[in-house]
Amino acid sequence: xxxxxxxxxxxxxxxxxxxxxxxxxxxxxxxxxxxxxxxxxxxxxxxxxxxxxxxxxxxxxxxxxxxxxxxxxxxxxxxxxxxxxxxxxxxxxxxxxxxxxxx
Numbered sequence: 173x174x175x176x177x178x179x180x181x182x183x184x185x186x187x188x189x190x191x192x193x194x195x196x197x198x199x200x201x202x203x204x205x206x207x208x209x210x211x212x213x214x215x216x217x218x219x220x221x222x223x224x225x226x227x228x229x230x231x232x233x234x235x236x237x238x239x240x241x242x243x244x245x246x247x248x249x250x251x252x253x254x255x256x257x258x259x260x261x262x263x264x265x266x267x268x269x270x271x272x273x274x275x
Contacts, residue, residue, distance in 0.1 A: 198273055201266070205229035209236070217255045221247050226265035241265075 206214055206222055206229055213236060214222070221227040221238045227247070228239040238248040242261035248254055 198266075198269055201225040201269070203227065203229045205231065205236075215248055215253060215255070219248055219254065219256045220259050220262050221256060224259065224262040224265055225269050226261050 201223055203222065209231065215236075219238075221229075221240065224240075226241045228241060230237055230239070235250040236248075237246055237250075239245070240247045240261060242264065246252070247256060
């Protein structure tokens with residue numbers, strides 16, 4: 173029996189590019205909280221949570237934090253600045269946005 177290549181996760185494809193945007197793709201999500209603060213107050217390095225519709229960014233006297241509505245945890249804070257670069261939650265949240273926009 174011959175094992176076929178996995179079309180979803182090819183072993184030797186380390187330079188894959190994202191698919192072309194769909195015609196009815198929405199504008200990228202921008203957090204109102206992050207948009208309202210200066211660039212020096214935002215995460216550095218950047219995190220995928222910055223453009224995720226499932227993220228809830230908030231500020232307090234303790235500083236900036238991000239709560240994820242998908243994973244139900246704080247994904248970024250000054251104390252724990254996780255630099256997440258990829259997340260299925262971001263894809264899921266954007267698919268929900270597209271479905272709602274197309275109704």
